[in-house]
Amino acid sequence: MEQEAAPKITDVARVAGVSTATVSRALSKPETVAKQTREAVLAAAAETGYRINLAARNLRRRSTGAIVLLVPNLGNPFFSQILAGIESTLSSRGLSTLMVDTKHSGSGDEFILDYLHHSRADGIISLDGSLPPSILNSPGMAAENLPIVFGCEWLQNGHYPSVRANNEQGALLAIEHLASLGHSNIGYINGPDENVLSQVRKASTKRALKDRGVPVREDWFFAGDFTLESGASVARKWMKMEDRPSAIFCANDEIAFGLISELHQSGIRVPDQLSVIGYDDIDIAKRYIPALTTIWQPRFELGQTVAELLLKGVTDGGFGDTIQVKTLPVRLIIRQSTSAP
Amino acid sequence: MEQEAAPKITDVARVAGVSTATVSRALSKPETVAKQTREAVLAAAAETGYRINLAARNLRRRSTGAIVLLVPNLGNPFFSQILAGIESTLSSRGLSTLMVDTKHSGSGDEFILDYLHHSRADGIISLDGSLPPSILNSPGMAAENLPIVFGCEWLQNGHYPSVRANNEQGALLAIEHLASLGHSNIGYINGPDENVLSQVRKASTKRALKDRGVPVREDWFFAGDFTLESGASVARKWMKMEDRPSAIFCANDEIAFGLISELHQSGIRVPDQLSVIGYDDIDIAKRYIPALTTIWQPRFELGQTVAELLLKGVTDGGFGDTIQVKTLPVRLIIRQSTSAP
DNA sequence: ACGTTACATGTAATCGATTACAAATGCAAT
DNA sequence: ATTGCATTTGTAATCGATTACATGTAACGT
Numbered sequence: 001m002e003q004e005a006a007p008k009i010t011d012v013a014r015v016a017g018v019s020t021a022t023v024s025r026a027l028s029k030p031e032t033v034a035k036q037t038r039e040a041v042l043a044a045a046a047e048t049g050y051r052i053n054l055a056a057r058n059l060r061r062r063s064t065g066a067i068v069l070l071v072p073n074l075g076n077p078f079f080s081q082i083l084a085g086i087e088s089t090l091s092s093r094g095l096s097t098l099m100v101d102t103k104h105s106g107s108g109d110e111f112i113l114d115y116l117h118h119s120r121a122d123g124i125i126s127l128d129g130s131l132p133p134s135i136l137n138s139p140g141m142a143a144e145n146l147p148i149v150f151g152c153e154w155l156q157n158g159h160y161p162s163v164r165a166n167n168e169q170g171a172l173l174a175i176e177h178l179a180s181l182g183h184s185n186i187g188y189i190n191g192p193d194e195n196v197l198s199q200v201r202k203a204s205t206k207r208a209l210k211d212r213g214v215p216v217r218e219d220w221f222f223a224g225d226f227t228l229e230s231g232a233s234v235a236r237k238w239m240k241m242e243d244r245p246s247a248i249f250c251a252n253d254e255i256a257f258g259l260i261s262e263l264h265q266s267g268i269r270v271p272d273q274l275s276v277i278g279y280d281d282i283d284i285a286k287r288y289i290p291a292l293t294t295i296w297q298p299r300f301e302l303g304q305t306v307a308e309l310l311l312k313g314v315t316d317g318g319f320g321d322t323i324q325v326k327t328l329p330v331r332l333i334i335r336q337s338t339s340a341p
Numbered sequence: 342m343e344q345e346a347a348p349k350i351t352d353v354a355r356v357a358g359v360s361t362a363t364v365s366r367a368l369s370k371p372e373t374v375a376k377q378t379r380e381a382v383l384a385a386a387a388e389t390g391y392r393i394n395l396a397a398r399n400l401r402r403r404s405t406g407a408i409v410l411l412v413p414n415l416g417n418p419f420f421s422q423i424l425a426g427i428e429s430t431l432s433s434r435g436l437s438t439l440m441v442d443t444k445h446s447g448s449g450d451e452f453i454l455d456y457l458h459h460s461r462a463d464g465i466i467s468l469d470g471s472l473p474p475s476i477l478n479s480p481g482m483a484a485e486n487l488p489i490v491f492g493c494e495w496l497q498n499g500h501y502p503s504v505r506a507n508n509e510q511g512a513l514l515a516i517e518h519l520a521s522l523g524h525s526n527i528g529y530i531n532g533p534d535e536n537v538l539s540q541v542r543k544a545s546t547k548r549a550l551k552d553r554g555v556p557v558r559e560d561w562f563f564a565g566d567f568t569l570e571s572g573a574s575v576a577r578k579w580m581k582m583e584d585r586p587s588a589i590f591c592a593n594d595e596i597a598f599g600l601i602s603e604l605h606q607s608g609i610r611v612p613d614q615l616s617v618i619g620y621d622d623i624d625i626a627k628r629y630i631p632a633l634t635t636i637w638q639p640r641f642e643l644g645q646t647v648a649e650l651l652l653k654g655v656t657d658g659g660f661g662d663t664i665q666v667k668t669l670p671v672r673l674i675i676r677q678s679t680s681a682p
Numbered sequence: 683a684c685g686t687t688a689c690a691t692g693t694a695a696t697c698g699a700t701t702a703c704a705a706a707t708g709c710a711a712t
Numbered sequence: 713a714t715t716g717c718a719t720t721t722g723t724a725a726t727c728g729a730t731t732a733c734a735t736g737t738a739a740c741g742t
Contacts, residue, residue, distance in 0.1 A: 008728055019692045024730055034690060054461050055405070056728035058396035059697050074440075075421030075624075083415060087442065099415075099440040101428065120395050228628045254625075261628035283416075284595075287569045287602035289630040349698055360722045365700055375720060397698035400727045 007048040016044035027052070066096045067310060068121040072128040072153070074101045076226075078252070078280045078299070079127065082151060085303020086125060093311060095122070102128045122147070123314045125306055129153030129196045147313030151306035153196050154325075161319055163306040163326045165297040167197060171204035171249070173332040174277045174295060178247045179212045182340045183275060187220035187245030189234050189255050195226075201251050201279070220245045224255050231258025238274070239266060246274065246341040253278035253285050253294055260288070260337065271339040281333055290336035298328050348389040357385035368393070407437045408651060409462040413469040413494070415442045417567075419593070419621045419640070420468065423492060426644020427466060434652060436463070443469045463488070464655045466647055470494030470537045488654030492647035494537050495666075502660055504647040504667045506638040508538060512545035512590070514673040515618045515636060519588045520553045523681045524616060528561035528586030530575050530596050536567075542592050542620065561586045565596050572599025579615070580607060587615065587682040594619035594626050594635055601629070601678065612680035622674055631677035639669050 013020045018037060026033045026041035033041070044050075058064045067090060071079055083099070090097055098121065129150060150162035178186050188205045191198035202221065209216050222237065224230035231250065235258070238244055250256040256278035260270045270276050270290060278285060278294035285292040305326060313319050354361045359378060367374045367382035374382070385391075399405045408431060412420055424440070431438055439462065470491060491503035519527050529546045532539035543562065550557050563578065565571035572591065576599070579585055591597040597619035601611045611617050611631060619626060619635035626633040646667060654660050 009730095010728085020729075021693080021731075022691060025691085028730085032690080037690080053400070053728050055396050055399035056697090057730075059394070059400050059699090060728080060730045062697070064396070073421075074415060074424060075418055077416055077418050080414075080416030083442065097441075100438075101424065228624060232628070257625060257628050261630060261632070264630050283569060284598060284625060287573070287598050289602060289605050291602070350700095351698085361699075362701075362723080363721060366721090369700085373720080378720080394698050397727090398700075400729090401698080401700045403727070 006053075007050045008053065009050070011048050012041065012044045012050045015048055016040045063122050064120055065094065066098055066121050067123045067125060067314075069097050069099045070102050070124065070126040070128050070131070071099060072101075072130070073103050074099070076254070077282050077284070081299035082127065082303040082306075085300040085305075086151075086307045087303075089304045089307035089311070095311075095314075102131075123310050124148040125151055125310055127151050127153060129155055130194060131155070147310055147318060149306055149310045149313065151302060156196060159323045161309050161313070161324045163302055163309060163328065165302060165330050166327050167200040167330075168204040168207075170279060170295040170297075170330045171201050172208045173330070174249045174279070175205060175208035175212060175214070177293070177332055177334065177338065178249065178275060178277065179214055181247075181275065181338060183245075183247040184214055185217075185220075185245045185247065185341075186214055187217070187222065187238075187248040189222045189224040189231060189248060189250045189259065191224060191226045191251040191255075193223070198251055205249060217245070220248075224251060226252050226254060228254050228258035228261070231255035231260075232262035233258075235259045235262035235266075239263070239268065244274075247276070247338070248274060249277045249279075251279055253280045253282050253292060256292055256294070256337070257284075257288060260290075260292075270337050275338040275341070277338060285333075286335070288337075293335045293338040294333050296331045296333045298330070302328055347394075348391045349394065350391070352389050353382065353385045353391045356389055357381045404463050405461055406435065407439055407462050408464045408466060408655075410438050410440045411443050411465065411467040411469050411472070412440060413442075413471070414444050415440070417595070418623050418625070422640035423468065423644040423647075426641040426646075427492075427648045428644075430645045430648035430652070436652075436655075443472075464651050465489040466492055466651055468492050468494060470496055471535060472496070488651055488659060490647055490651045490654065492643060497537060500664050502650050502654070502665045504643055504650060504669065506643060506671050507668050508541040508671075509545040509548075511620060511636040511638075511671045512542050513549045514671070515590045515620075516546060516549035516553060516555070518634070518673055518675065518679065519590065519616060519618065520555055522588075522616065522679060524586075524588040525555055526558075526561075526586045526588070526682075527555055528558070528563065528579075528589040530563045530565040530572065530589060530591045530600065532565060532567045532592040532596075534564070539592055546590060558586070561589075565592060567593050567595060569595050569599035569602070572596035572601075573603035574599075576600045576603035576607075580604070580609065585615075588617070588679065589615060590618045590620075592620055594621045594623050594633060597633055597635070597678070598625075598629060601631075601633075611678050616679040616682070618679060626674075627676070629678075634676045634679040635674050637672045637674045639671070643669055 009020045009023050013023045016023065018041065022033060022037060023041050026038045027045065030038055069083070069086060087097055123146065126148065148160055150160055152164065154160070154162040154164060175186065186209060188202065190202050206216050222234045224234060231254065248259065250259065256276050260276055263270060263274065268274065276292070278292045281294045281296035285294050305328065309324060309326070350361045350364050354364045357364065359382060363374060363378060364382050367379045368386065371379055410424070410427060412424070428438055464487065467489065489501055491501055493505065495501070495503040495505060516527065527550060529543065531543050547557050563575045565575060572595065589600065591600065597617050601617055604611060604615065609615065617633070619633045622635045622637035626635050646669070650665060650667070
């Protein structure tokens, strides 16, 4: 195995007959060297197969050209559009993205901490609103003022910039839709209790029901956790009830699928016997049976917006005292899982 | 903004009253320093809020403690289990994972190349079998002998280790299931033509049909691209046909959903009028309506296996001439989308 | 012809952690 | 008391690219 050492900048310099400084400049600030030299350097770089050593560059520049993206669960297709939006914005500015699944990353908090301290990333985008405080309050975190922004989810007590979809509006649209169809027995399946989105969607659902004059039945507010199975489990409860809601609003699409599917197994049809609304409008929602009525969020745009917000923080070296919170509008997509009772 | 400089190893050394060498050792090879010193250093590190600068470490160590994971499409939930398997194996060995979506990463080939050359990653796992040759043949690539392994997909002409699911067996199981139900008019919807998995599944389907004595009808072999919409589009074609297959095997689950959903819109029911089999057994398959008969792959295990293979390559500094190809068995999961014709 | 400016390039210090090697210390065996 | 060995710690070179500063050169105006 004749492992030849990777060519370094001195090798290129020698081949091109210039100094390392010139090579460096020709590569990263081409306009500062004479055309002729630049071409010689480029040719030498190609000839030697030179690839920059990013560790060395990062060490010297004290920046990494990368940002860390914390995602609560990559398995949920909901995130893919957001990721695409983030990626497209960041890469157009020459930044690369390191994705980390906060649920999987076995190594725990300490692992994430290492990213945060300017040695691996220039900034952080978190789609996870449940970062352990141990991380955010870690010594240095505050002082270092590393740019961090939240997308979709956010931190309840912590002043960080964030971009959100309008969850209040989403709940309102869903409830108004059901109420206007004539439903007055409306239930709700929540996501995990500790999740901000769950909390807001649940509270907003209650408020919307009240505002509309629809009774709020606590026993029709079911616990869930954003999974298919939690929806299925509510289906079983629903079937056992004497007094049932005629419509259920779910905190995300997966819950809705689990619910509809389990009901279907027992011969109960949606929307004939129960109207169901989801949340997120993931790709399959349109192709489920029945096609799912749901709340659409501007996922790609949200990704772009959060990335732009971060970029501002990165170039300004922090956010100072102007902590922006942007809220994007959502839309109700009416399909076939809802009907009059 | 009183941006205090991040504490470095010299700061810790000063506080602990030892040299930087001792700090470094106390942190990364604790057993080589006296207990008392070790504790003093740890205390000093905690006090100063010291975080290692990975750029400096990587530069000096000439390794990164990270591997790059190339994923063709993070939006497909199929990958999440594989990612989990990879993550769990790698992180148990102290390696972190940088995920890159090869479809999105706007910056193109060059961007990926930079990862590959020992400056950002110690190895590569690719779940994408369509890496442009420009990358793999790039100067230095061969010489540097950087550990790279493929999972799921693989490169047709390129000798790299890989871990695959048994696609021949998958097609065989699907066809045998349909045939044994009594189907003799069997169609197939393929993934993208250039994809290895598409190619193998299609060829294996043909072989299985032949072996079973079922006629192979070229006009029943439809083109697709692994998306919901491509399945829907075949549904429209199917409905227009005079002479139709009574069962269709799809190269993945999403195609199957698109197919079933579009048929459903026109009042055609699965499995009554058409039996459908998918491939992958993504989570929603079990909760689709009807629940989808499909081919299950050991995704988590595949992830673990490919990670272990890579780890071997990383520790051995390459694979030498022993290019392993592992093939894992798949299973037929019979649900409700198939029945006798 | 001379000074000024603009531009191109080179020299060498620097980023922060690791580690080869040297030095110091303590202990046991002779 | 002396030697040898093991253990612990310190000194300083090193990883590879960037960039402040110095130097050199050409072009221009007067």
